Structure formats: C-alpha cells, structure tokens
Amino acid sequence: MKMKLYSMVSELKAMDVVMAVVAILIMSVIKQRKLAARNRGAMLWPVLGILPTLYINLDHIYDWVTEVLRRCGGTFPYHGASFCGAHGVVTSDPANVEYMLKTNFANFPKGRYFRERFIDFLGDGIFNADDESWKEQRKTASFEMHSSRFVAFSARTMTELVHGKLLKLLKMVPDSIDLQDVFLRFTFDNISAAAFGVDTGCLTVNQNEVLPVVPFAKAFEDATELTLFRFIVPPFVWRILKALNVGTEKKLRSAIEQVHEFVDKTVSDRRTELNESRGSNEKFDLLSRLVEEEQRTSAGNLRFSEKFIKDFCISFILAGRDTSSVALTWFFWLLEQNPRVESNILEELHDIINLRDIQIPDDEVVFSIEELKKMNYLQAALSEGLRLYPSVPIDFKEVLADDVLPDGSPVRKGGRVMYSIYSMGRMEEIWGKDCTEFVPERWLKNGGKFSGESHFKYTVFNAGPRLCVGKNFAYLQMKMVASAIILRYSVRPVDGQEICPKLTTTLYMKHGMQVRFVPRNE
Numbered sequence: 001m002k003m004k005l006y007s008m009v010s011e012l013k014a015m016d017v018v019m020a021v022v023a024i025l026i027m028s029v030i031k032q033r034k035l036a037a038r039n040r041g042a043m044l045w046p047v048l049g050i051l052p053t054l055y056i057n058l059d060h061i062y063d064w065v066t067e068v069l070r071r072c073g074g075t076f077p078y079h080g081a082s083f084c085g086a087h088g089v090v091t092s093d094p095a096n097v098e099y100m101l102k103t104n105f106a107n108f109p110k111g112r113y114f115r116e117r118f119i120d121f122l123g124d125g126i127f128n129a130d131d132e133s134w135k136e137q138r139k140t141a142s143f144e145m146h147s148s149r150f151v152a153f154s155a156r157t158m159t160e161l162v163h164g165k166l167l168k169l170l171k172m173v174p175d176s177i178d179l180q181d182v183f184l185r186f187t188f189d190n191i192s193a194a195a196f197g198v199d200t201g202c203l204t205v206n207q208n209e210v211l212p213v214v215p216f217a218k219a220f221e222d223a224t225e226l227t228l229f230r231f232i233v234p235p236f237v238w239r240i241l242k243a244l245n246v247g248t249e250k251k252l253r254s255a256i257e258q259v260h261e262f263v264d265k266t267v268s269d270r271r272t273e274l275n276e277s278r279g280s281n282e283k284f285d286l287l288s289r290l291v292e293e294e295q296r297t298s299a300g301n302l303r304f305s306e307k308f309i310k311d312f313c314i315s316f317i318l319a320g321r322d323t324s325s326v327a328l329t330w331f332f333w334l335l336e337q338n339p340r341v342e343s344n345i346l347e348e349l350h351d352i353i354n355l356r357d358i359q360i361p362d363d364e365v366v367f368s369i370e371e372l373k374k375m376n377y378l379q380a381a382l383s384e385g386l387r388l389y390p391s392v393p394i395d396f397k398e399v400l401a402d403d404v405l406p407d408g409s410p411v412r413k414g415g416r417v418m419y420s421i422y423s424m425g426r427m428e429e430i431w432g433k434d435c436t437e438f439v440p441e442r443w444l445k446n447g448g449k450f451s452g453e454s455h456f457k458y459t460v461f462n463a464g465p466r467l468c469v470g471k472n473f474a475y476l477q478m479k480m481v482a483s484a485i486i487l488r489y490s491v492r493p494v495d496g497q498e499i500c501p502k503l504t505t506t507l508y509m510k511h512g513m514q515v516r517f518v519p520r521n522e
C-alpha cells in the first residue's frame with residue numbers, strides 16, 4: 001500500500017514536471033510568435049531556433065526568405081539550435097551589404113565556418129582564403145585574367161568550343177536534351193581549358209553518340225556536392241562521419257583524392273613541359289602563366305609553391321564551373337516565357353550581321369569579340385536573368401568583432417550575416433514596381449547602351465574587394481553561347497516538366513530542363 005502511494009506520488013511529480021515543461025514551451029512559443037509578429041521576422045522556436053521554420057518552408061526557401069525580408073523591412077535576426085550556437089542576421093538591405101563587403105570589409109571575412117567545410121577540397125585556394133593568402137591570389141588572378149594574352153586565349157578557346165563542339169552536338173539532338181547538363185559540360189570544358197589548358201572532353205560525343213562520363217569532371221562534381229552537404233547538416237553529423245570515414249564523408253574523401261591526383265599530375269607535367277620548352281611556350285592558360293611567371297622571376301626559388309598553384313587552379317574551376325551554366329539555363333527558360341525579348345535579341349543579332357561587308361548564311365556566322373561587345377540588348381537580357389535567378393542565391397560572411405549594421409541591426413562576434421542575393425533582385429525598393437518581371441530595358445540608357453547598376457544593389461557578382469574576378473569572362477562566355485544558339489534555334493522547353501531551384505549554394509534547376517531545338521530556318 002505504502003509502495004503504491006509512493007509510486008502514485010512520484011508519478012504525479014513526474015507529471016507535474018512534464019506539465020511545467022510543456023507550459024514553459026507553450027509560453028515561450030507564444031512569446032516568440034509575438035516577437036516574430038512584432039518585428040515581422042522569422043519564427044524562432046524554443047531550443048531549435050529557426051530550424052523548424054526552415055524545415056516547413058524548405059521546398060520554397062528562397063521565396064520564403066524574400067517574403068520575410070519584404071515583411072520586416074530588409075533584415076531579420078535568426079539563431080540555430082541552442083546546442084549549435086549559430087546566430088546572426090539575414091539581410092537584403094544594400095546599405096548593410098555595402099558596409100559588410102566594402103566599408104568594414106576587414107570585420108566580415110569568409111571565416112572559419114566556410115573554411116572548415118571547404119578546406120579538404122579547396123585547401124587555401126582564393127575561394128577559401130582570407131587575409132594575406134587571399135590578397136596574394138587576388139592580385140595574381142586579376143593580373144593574369146586581365147592580361148591581353150589570357151583574354152585573347154580564352155576568346156579563342158571559347159569560340160572553338162562553341163562552334164567546334166557545342167553547336168555540333170545540338171545538331172545531333174534527336175528529340176530533346178537536358179539543357180542544364182549540356183551547359184554544365186560546356187562550362188567545365190571551358191574553365192578547364194582556361195585554368196589548366198587541358199581538354200576534359202565533357203562535350204565530346206563518343207562512338208555510340210552518347211555524352212561521356214568524364215572521371216575528373218565526375219569527381220569534381222561529387223566533391224563539390226558532398227562538400228556542400230556539410231553546409232546543410234548539423235556540424236556534428238559530418239564531423240562524426242568524417243572521423244569514422246563512412247557515408248558521404250567517405251565518398252567525399254575518395255572524390256577529393258581523384259581531383260587532387262589529376263591536378264598534381266597536370267601541374268607536374270606542365271612544369272616539365274615548360275622547363276623543356278623555355279621561351280617557346282604557346283600555352284596561355286592560367287597554370288602555364290603561373291609556371292612561366294615562376295620561371296621568369298624566381299631563378300631557382302619557387303615564387304609560387306606547388307600547393308599555391310594547385311589550390312589556385314582548383315578554386316578557379318569551382319568558381320567558374322557552374323555559375324555561368326546555371327545562369328544560361330534560367331535565361332533560356334525566361335526567354336521561352338518572354339517571346340518579345342527573344343525577338344528583340346534576334347533583331348539585334350541581325351542588325352550586327354547586317355553591318356558586315358560580306359553576308360553569309362546565319363548557320364555559318366561566328367561572331368567576333370568586337371561584335372559581341374556591341375550586343376547591348378543581349379547583355380541587358382542576361383543581366384536581367386541573373387537578377388531574377390542569381391547563380392549564387394544566398395551568400396554569407398562571418399562577424400569578427402561585435403558590430404552594428406547601418407540599419408541599426410546589432411551583430412555579435414562569431415555570428416554570420418547572410419545576404420540574400422535572390423531576394424535583393426526582387427525588392428520593390430531597389431528595382432521598382434515591376435521588380436518581379438523580366439524587363440531587359442531597365443539596363444539600357446542613352447539610346448540603348450547597356451548601363452550597369454551599383455554592385456551593392458546588384459550583388460550577383462559580389463561586390464567590393466571580393467568582386468567576382470571572372471565577371472568579364474562570364475559575360476563573354478554567356479554572350480557567345482546565347483548569340484550562337486539564338487541565331488540558329490528557337491529553344492523550346494518540353495511541356496509538363498517541373499522547373500524549380502535545387503536547395504544548394506548554386507541555383508541549379510532541381511530536375512534540369514529538357515528542351516527541343518527548333519532550327520530557325522525550318
């Protein structure tokens with residue numbers, strides 16, 4: 001009897017504790033809801049912070065972030081689960097972005113969070129570096145990429161790739177093909193040629209008329225995707241998998257090993273090759289330029305370590321690989337819905353062709369660099385596509401010391417400032433009432449000349465000292481591909497497919513986009 005009474009009392013006590021915890025949780029949820037309603041930000045839950053809210057909105061996350069940012073006037077605070085300690089703000093306010101990317105640049109590095117996740121793959125490459133290491137690579141990259149030899153070389157390799165491979169492949173498409181896959185292959189071949197001077201052969205159709213699986217490209221793709229996985233799971237998950245060398249981390253290790261093996265061999269072969277052909281080198285890719293520079297200046301002391309060169313080239317491929325291909329895919333999807341823009345581009349192309357002394361059939365036209373530069377409307381349409389579908393939808397920086405952003409939002413040491421590039425492209429305050437429409441004309445001034453916007457409003461290529469080094473290269477590439485295709489084909493997405501973004505750090509189409517190429521002369 002005594003025992004029974006004792007167990008009833010302790011059961012009641014346990015019930016009390018449970019009830020008390022439930023009550024505290026409910027009160028805390030109500031308080032958070034009130035807070036969120038007052039500042040109109042995201043709902044933050046007890047213990048789990050923003051995680052449940054993110055989970056609920058995962059399938060339309062970019063639009064959801066945009067909606068919340070619109071509601072709360074441009075910035076809202078967040079924190080992750082209490083045991084993770086993640087905290088910071090999400091913003092779309094150009095003044096905050098300018099402060100972080102330029103005015104107080106030193107206080108907002110890429111930081112430990114980014115570096116820790118990318119270090120195995122990218123080492124100390126430009127994309128993953130801060131401070132002196134970044135400065136040295138940035139100087140080298142800007143100098144080399146803007147040299148006339150590199151510009152001429154990249155224009156030549158790009159033209160060969162578009163006309164020698166891409167257009168030939170499109171002619172062979174029997175019914176429909178995944179346009180995103182075609183562009184990803186194109187840009188991989190293109191950036192590998194620019195960075196390493198090698199033909200990776202992703203666009204080379206084999207004897208069975210099938211596009212090949214290229215081991216280096218596949219390993220690179222896997223390494224990127226598996227590294228990005230580290231950004232979407234709690235840190236303890238990937239750290240444990242890594243320590244045990246199982247699951248995604250085991251696959252990541254193997255993919256990284258393959259990438260590094262290929263790069264090691266390419267760098268050491270090129271060193272030997274250039275040593276043997278001193279002075280008579282005909283290669284102008286970045287790797288050859290770095291090795292050559294080293295030979296010219298070091299007189300035996302290596303100016304760039306083997307690791308510097310390797311890390312530099314890998315970062316370059318990562319930065320230039322998928323960004324322009326996804327931009328081109330979204331662009332062709334937007335064209336399908338805006339036939340007016342497509343006919344304006346076609347008209348511009350014909351106007352430029354008509355300026356030639358000798359006329360040839362459209363099918364044989366190869367636009368020169370000078371002609372590409374005259375394509376103001378096409379440049380405007382590409383920029384407009386990137387405004388609505390930026391290749392990097394959300395970026396972030398770490399906070400070194402406590403600070404206050406220009407809109408008054410406090411940020412604490414160790415936190416993060418996320419800036420939603422996707423949302424910034426869709427804000428009425430920045431772009432006006434037609435901010436969600438595809439209107440290339442907004443980029444044209446003075447009788448149809450392309451005129452750029454402030455990088456702090458149009459953060460598609462980042463801004464400030466870390467502005468994308470490949471911006472000119474990317475525009476040249478996108479203009480060359482788009483003009484060559486639009487002149488010859490009307491690109492028609494196959495009906496009934498779902499077009500939506502994939503949840504990762506690059507704005508891929510989740511399921512790709514199947515298209516048909518209808519020749520203009522049919």
Ligand code: HEM
Nearest residue numbers: 319320323324327391392460461462466468469470473474
């Ligand atoms: C549409 C095409 C492209 C877009 C939208 C784009 C966008 C960006 C963005 C947003 C960043 C900043 C990333 C960050 O720091 O978190 C960046 C950096 C960079 N991009 Fe691009 N990019 C494009 C094409 C390219 C190409 C083709 C190359 C190379 C040929 C390239 C090379 C780089 C490099 C090296 C950086 C690092 C710069 C630094 O940290 O100082 N990008 N790009």
